[in-house]
Amino acid sequence: MIWENIHLALKAMVASKMRTLLSLLGIVIGVGSVIAILTLGQSATKSITQTIVEGGLETITIFPDRNDPKVAEFDEEFTDVLKRNVDDIETVLPVNSSSALIRVEQESASATVSGVVSSYATVLDYEVAEGTFFTLADNLSSRQVAVLGSDVASELFPNQSAVGRYISIFRNQAKSYQVVAVMEEKDANFNLQYNGSVYIPYNTYTDRFVKPTYVGSYVIRVADGADALAVSDNVSAYLDSTVGTDAYRIFSPASLAEMATSITGTLSSFLAAIAAISLLVGGIGIMNIMLVSVAERTKEIGVRKALGASPRVIMGQFITEAIVLTLTGGLLGIVLGVSISYIVARALEWQLFISYTSFLLAAGFSTLVGVFFGWYPAYKASKLDPIEALNYE
Amino acid sequence: MKPVIELQDVRRYYTMGEIIVKALDGVTLSISRGDFVSITGPSGSGKSTLMNLIGCLDTPTDGYIHIDGEMTLGMDEKDLAYVRNQKVGFVFQQFNLLAKMSALDNVATPLLYTGVPFRERREIAMSALKKVGLADRMKHRPNELSGGQKQRVAIARSLVNNPSILLADEPTGALDTHTGAQILELFEELHSEGRTVVLVTHDTDIARHAKRQIHVRDGRIGEAG
Numbered sequence: 001m002i003w004e005n006i007h008l009a010l011k012a013m014v015a016s017k018m019r020t021l022l023s024l025l026g027i028v029i030g031v032g033s034v035i036a037i038l039t040l041g042q043s044a045t046k047s048i049t050q051t052i053v054e055g056g057l058e059t060i061t062i063f064p065d066r067n068d069p070k071v072a073e074f075d076e077e078f079t080d081v082l083k084r085n086v087d088d089i090e091t092v093l094p095v096n097s098s099s100a101l102i103r104v105e106q107e108s109a110s111a112t113v114s115g116v117v118s119s120y121a122t123v124l125d126y127e128v129a130e131g132t133f134f135t136l137a138d139n140l141s142s143r144q145v146a147v148l149g150s151d152v153a154s155e156l157f158p159n160q161s162a163v164g165r166y167i168s169i170f171r172n173q174a175k176s177y178q179v180v181a182v183m184e185e186k187d188a189n190f191n192l193q194y195n196g197s198v199y200i201p202y203n204t205y206t207d208r209f210v211k212p213t214y215v216g217s218y219v220i221r222v223a224d225g226a227d228a229l230a231v232s233d234n235v236s237a238y239l240d241s242t243v244g245t246d247a248y249r250i251f252s253p254a255s256l257a258e259m260a261t262s263i264t265g266t267l268s269s270f271l272a273a274i275a276a277i278s279l280l281v282g283g284i285g286i287m288n289i290m291l292v293s294v295a296e297r298t299k300e301i302g303v304r305k306a307l308g309a310s311p312r313v314i315m316g317q318f319i320t321e322a323i324v325l326t327l328t329g330g331l332l333g334i335v336l337g338v339s340i341s342y343i344v345a346r347a348l349e350w351q352l353f354i355s356y357t358s359f360l361l362a363a364g365f366s367t368l369v370g371v372f373f374g375w376y377p378a379y380k381a382s383k384l385d386p387i388e389a390l391n392y393e
Numbered sequence: 394m395k396p397v398i399e400l401q402d403v404r405r406y407y408t409m410g411e412i413i414v415k416a417l418d419g420v421t422l423s424i425s426r427g428d429f430v431s432i433t434g435p436s437g438s439g440k441s442t443l444m445n446l447i448g449c450l451d452t453p454t455d456g457y458i459h460i461d462g463e464m465t466l467g468m469d470e471k472d473l474a475y476v477r478n479q480k481v482g483f484v485f486q487q488f489n490l491l492a493k494m495s496a497l498d499n500v501a502t503p504l505l506y507t508g509v510p511f512r513e514r515r516e517i518a519m520s521a522l523k524k525v526g527l528a529d530r531m532k533h534r535p536n537e538l539s540g541g542q543k544q545r546v547a548i549a550r551s552l553v554n555n556p557s558i559l560l561a562d563e564p565t566g567a568l569d570t571h572t573g574a575q576i577l578e579l580f581e582e583l584h585s586e587g588r589t590v591v592l593v594t595h596d597t598d599i600a601r602h603a604k605r606q607i608h609v610r611d612g613r614i615g616e617a618g
Binding site: 001004011012015299300302303304305306307308309310311312313386387390 | 445448450451470471474475477478479483485489490491492493502503505506507508550554
């Protein structure tokens with residue numbers, strides 16, 4: 001009986017193509033926009049996450065809050081304390097940073113000056129382009145040497161090598177530093193703005209540049225193969241139990257990626273919910289066309305009843321017709337939604353991630369719309385009086 | 394033998410506003426199996442009401458109707474549909490074929506409601522079409538058939554469930570005299586094979602083909618012949 005009903009429904013659809021198409025438009029647009037939003041939302045999430053992941057998931061940065069009474073706890077020894085107390089930490093790098101004006105003859109640039117230990121570049125896989133990164137000896141004797149990020153180097157020394165030259169760093173007073181290395185370009189990793197930085201030895205920073213009362217930040221390198229998100233959580237848990245939740249802020253690309261996923265996820269669900277309202281409107285369109293169809297085919301219904309079709313059979317026929325309609329609309333909508341997603345993703349150079357679950361969801365939802373909005377017209381058809389229906393002209 | 398159609402003091406009243414219309418007002422009638430009966434009467438006589446009641450398209454306000462042993466009093470639409478499907482073969486003046494389907498599919502439709510599987514439906518429908526002389530028109534749609542052919546398809550359709558009665562409502566009304574005569578011949582042939590035929594008509598010439606003539610006037614019946 002189901003196959004006969006589907007067959008009849010398809011026949012009825014084909015018999016009035018234009019009308020079918022128009023009445024389906026609401027469902028097509030509804031399903032299409034839901035699919036497009038879900039697909040693009042997912043693609044956006046994946047693209048953002050991928051950008052973050054490419055930047056390197058393996059670092060975590062802690063910023064002590066200078067206004068917190070416990071800020072004094074954050075000293076150089078704290079790096080060892082962290083390593084001892086939290087698993088899967090490879091290295092903890094203390095970093096002090098402040099912005100300063102750099103001058104070379106007539107050229108000047110503002111840059112972030114960071115006091116870092118000599119292993120900084122190696123630990124963060126930050127490649128030297130020219131020269132040699134300063135050494136442990138440079139650090140221990142607080143030498144006035146500097147390493148330039150690629151942007152700073154090209155700004156201060158356009159078209160010439162910076163290595164071996166001297167720069168002046170202004171902070172209260174000017175001090176002269178010899179450039180020992182220029183770094184390769186490296187994408188900013190959230191809080192680590194590599195290219196716009198000038199690196200000087202950690203001790204030089206504290207002895208000769210600014211004397212900080214606490215360490216400005218700690219960059220943690222997570223052990224290879226460890227789950228950065230879990231390590232980040234463990235670090236937070238440890239800090240919460242020792243210095244308290246207000247004494248620090250923690251950033252990790254992993255948690256950032258998670259946040260981005262959750263934000264785009266929420267946003268796209270919200271938009272999809274709005275788009276789903278158009279499905280409702282589409283459903284009303286289906287109900288309308290089904291009512292017209294029942295009215296037009298009153299005579300047919302009368303004949304079928306005379307031949308022995310029970311009310312249930314008539315109801316089944318028209319519900320099936322409504323479902324076939326909405327399901328067709330749903331399938332066309334999926335095609336539309338994927339096409340839109342494809343075009344948008346291409347334009348924005350996102351990688352397209354097609355969610356097949358959303359296809360199932362769309363198909364299921366259109367079926368539901370068919371049942372819901374087809375029910376009343378079908379019920380009406382099933383309740384027609386056979387004599388009146390037979391005499392209907 | 395028990396009569397195939399039995400009516401006992403059947404009344405069918407309609408209310409139109411405040412007026413009660415007594416379309417049938419106490420009809421008692423029995424038709425034996427294998428009979429060929431005509432029901433005549435002017436329009437408004439209650440002839441159509443009587444036909445609808447016999448065809449189980451309607452139920453009486455009062456009285457009993459038995460169609461091949463089934464009492465229709467108090468039946469719901471589902472049960473009535475079952476009786477129509479199993480016991481009654483309808484033939485209409487306007488043929489009432491389903492326009493978008495082939496002759497074969499039209500003829501097979503009652504079997505669909507009986508729950509007969511596809512292959513068997515086709516076989517039964519084919520042999521019914523052969524019986525009415527339309528073996529070569531199976532794939533044709535109603536609009537590709539002449540009036541007489543359409544009525545033959547409708548008769549084939551009325552036969553597929555091997556019903557207890559054939560109920561024909563002005564079956565020649567939309568046909569020319571010659572074609573009409575052929576259709577009447579077909580009914581006579583079916584009667585001679587032992588089927589019960591009830592022919593509803595306003596035309597007394599056509600009614601004369603029947604073995605027994607029932608006349609309806611003012612909601613009551615009389616007999617002639």
